[in-house]
Amino acid sequence: MHKRVRQELKHGLISLRLLIGMKKFIAGQLDKQRQAKIAQLELCPLPALLTPVEGGKILVFAPHPDDEVLGCGGTLALLRQKKCTVKVIFVTDGAGAGTLDADAPAIRRKEAMESLAVLGIDDLAFLDEPDGSFRNSSTFKNKIHTLLQQFNPDWLFLPSMLDYHRDHVAIGQAILSCWQHWEGPGRAFVYEIWSPLPATRVVDISSVIDLKKQAISCYVLPLSHCDYLTASIGLASYRGLYLPGKEGSNYAEAFVEAEKKVAFGGILQKMLDLRFYLERLLKR
DSSP states (O other): OHHHHHHHHHHHHHHHHHHHHHHHHHHHHHHHHHHHHHHHSOSSOOOEEOOOOSSOEEEEEESSTTHHHHHHHHHHHHHHHTTOEEEEEEEEOOOTTTTSOTTHHHHHHHHHHHHHHHTTOOEEEEEEEOTTOOOOOHHHHHHHHHHHHHHOOSEEEEEOTTOSSHHHHHHHHHHHHHHHHSOOOOEEEEEOSSSOOOOSEEEEOGGGHHHHHHHHHTOHHHHTTSOHHHHHHHHHHHHGGGSTTOOSSOOEEEEEEOOSOOSSOHHHHHHHHHHHHHHHHHTO
């Protein structure tokens, strides 16, 4: 009896050692594969310079009034200078998820119109979804599909699924999904607000940085709660490092260009997966 137990323990110990050895071998092989892929990376590839289109139709989705100018205000100013038609859609009512006074939505609408006027934009609309509790729906999808069909944008701008603000994540996902299923042509660019992007495109906004500052300054209510102006211009200055061969003070806005058709996954799913993983880390 004791002999059999000893034999079983011996076999179990051998099996355990074999299992540990296999795990170490597999881990070593995976590490070799990772190191080989790292070695194949370019030394320091930077986001490609994006040149504003001439005379195009530009559709912008902003979760809240001020997101449009913070995320892509300089680019919109350049596009207007290129004779583009620009339409801005504000998705939520801007009520601050119950943290602001009752007159906040009306104030923010007025500030949005003033800010966009600085950039030369007067075509805007408000969908009045609930601020702080946006949820995608068939009704919302139909609204977006109708906007895409009617406006037929050459370029689309939308918030990031990597953003820390839940409304930005949900609205970005909803808009990008609709655009990917829409049969029209065009390009889509994800902009950054609360979370910097792994950028693939940058726009040189050095010539219009003062317009961006002026447009942000119109949002008096949000600026009374947070210094978005300094933060946004600081981010644009940092992004200016990506501009090739330029000396002096440079400013840029950064984007991720989304794929139109993907069989599975793509940038939408990868950004969402990373955001979900980040959420778990933040809750530790």
